[in-house]
Amino acid sequence: MSSVRIMRTRDWASPVPPARRELLTATPEVADDTRPPVLFVPGFGHGAWAYAEHWLEHAASRGFAAHAVSPRGHGSSEPAPKATLRAYAHDVVQVAAGLPRQAVLVGHGAGALVVAHALARYPARAGVLAAPVFGGWATLGLALRRNLFGTLPAAFGGRLRLGRRQLFGRDLPEPLARDYTRRIGHASARAQWELLRARAPENPVGDPPVLVVGTPDDRVVPRSALDKVARRYGGAPLLFPGMGHDLMLDTRWQEPVDAILDWLEKGGE
């Protein structure tokens, strides 16, 4: 890990303008101070709702105060057609710093990249990157191969349409998969472009433990990309074969979230 960057004239001279954010919360019945609050960050196009389906309540049932934020332009947050990755990371840090205690940040898909940027600004208790999309041209190549017509417009500043076969495993019932796919919106064109440019996130502050979770059968994130992200944070990915990209919505949603919470209970070792 190299040193930190102190000079942030851009953040000082033109701070990210405020935006109204959607925050969903599930509170455990018995408050447990030994367990840190967990903040879930959805990927591009998804909102906090994606976590509200299963993961939020499940984390709360295991004693974790669980929160899910929709970055601006997502879910029920304020529309933000010109938002940048910086603005999304700002939203995450704002919510994290507003929690009563030092939080764990969990990001999924491109939300994992947003979390990685947020980790460079906020000393989280721990970071979890689930099926992380860190971008780059290889990501675009794979997406084009899998879903040419959904992806092509996004490469030219249009909307990215993800197919349900890209996001979910075969065992998720068809109507449910269709319903989820319909609820997915899209990130701003600028953020999509920034994802392609794939500026590497800075190193985390406060040296938090970071866990990478994924599935070898992901049709958005190739296995090599998973390994690469995990290696950057000094580990190997924790794998859940047979699942689709949207780990928190797929039929077997419970396995990854239990693994994440187990890891947190053990202190993120």
Next chain:
Amino acid sequence: MSTPTDPSSTLWRDGRPVYDRRDTVCVIGAGPSGLAAVKNLREHGFGVDCYERETGVGGAWNWRHDRSPVYAGTHLISSKPFTQFPDFPMPDTWPDYPHHSQLLSYLERYADHFGLRPHVWFGTEVVRVEPAGDTSWDVTTRSTGGYGSERTHRYLAVVIANGHNWAPKEPAFEGLDEFRGQTMHASSYKDPKELRGRRVLVVGGGNTGCDIAVESATAASQTWHSTRRGYWYLPKYLLGRPADQVNDGLAKLPLGLRQWLAARTLRLTVGDQTRFGLPKPDHKVFETHPISNSQLIYHLGHGTITPVPDVRRFHRGSVELSDGRHVEPDLVVFATGYLPRFEFLSPEILGADEHGRPTLYLHAFPREHPTLAVAGLLQPDSGLFPLVHWQTVLIARWLRLRDRDLERAAAFWSRASADVGKRWNRARVKDSTRHWFEVSHLDYLRALQGALDELSPATAVASRSTR
């Protein structure tokens, strides 16, 4: 170091027991600087004992504290991005220039968020800090107010964060004793109702002096504002944005060009200050501590503040000014600043000169004592918290490096001692006690960045692998 199995140690100093806290670091003060030190030392794996003489966190920003200089109307003079800790942003919903009560709640949330309170011993004041022979320190404490017995603990290192805006610099004007009116230092000014209906003379052209003059303008029946020289009065907003944000947008430009641009912009927006009866600034912009006040000029223009020159002397019933004029105030507020005080430390430890000015590397490290550091002894042209955050990160990394790699630590130290006493400000700042610790936030942070890079574990690995 001996490792006794129970805390009741066998160490002694001057016939009194010394409890050995071994690898624990002592932090003095739980204000913003102390809290940042506790958090960053903990983040680097140190045990921390923090001593706070008051019963709450927040230091100067906690208006309940008897040493707090804040008054009811205190608002920040640097906007949020320059005021907040870089890793703990203030809420988006807060205004650009928050009120002091918001700043206190921010510091309380910071302490709770990072679980700092369990490491703070409240109601405990530090009486003495003495070197313990090797590089460790004996810290003697007692309950605030002098009750109870003194206890001495031995620490790996000490971080002093006792603040420097609480010991008033009292002016020594001739004839002050015979003056019949009331006088007070700005530190004890709390509320405009103390000024209501009175004839008030505010002495001092700093930010506090200007703020109080403005409060007095709306409360007092007459207000004189005495300043020694002409200053540049920066409005809080320029071009519809907080002025400090506009200024940092130009941070990449050379200093001379920025000074010219700032003077130009002020000339266009504020205009000719001498029209309002103020003296012409005798220095360039950024050469004195910047004064951020939009309302002073407004009140001068409305005649509710009368600008007057420096005070020559006091008489029984009047104050004589340097131009020979006499004014007859019934209340004089001295906004004449503060002096740093380290009453628990013998002055030579910080390399203090005959005026009490310490000689430190990066305003933090004394030359002779590698395990002692001062946090937050800075007067930046911007908010203090970002500077003190990175300063305490540097202190923590430095102590870590001493622990792990003495050879590299020695190399760093010998290089650093060459920079002891250097001033981190490219502008030629006026030489007065007010500007002892004046730093440009850009210059100072760049210097911190350099030092941090040098101390970071990565460069250690890199230098080892290239060997």
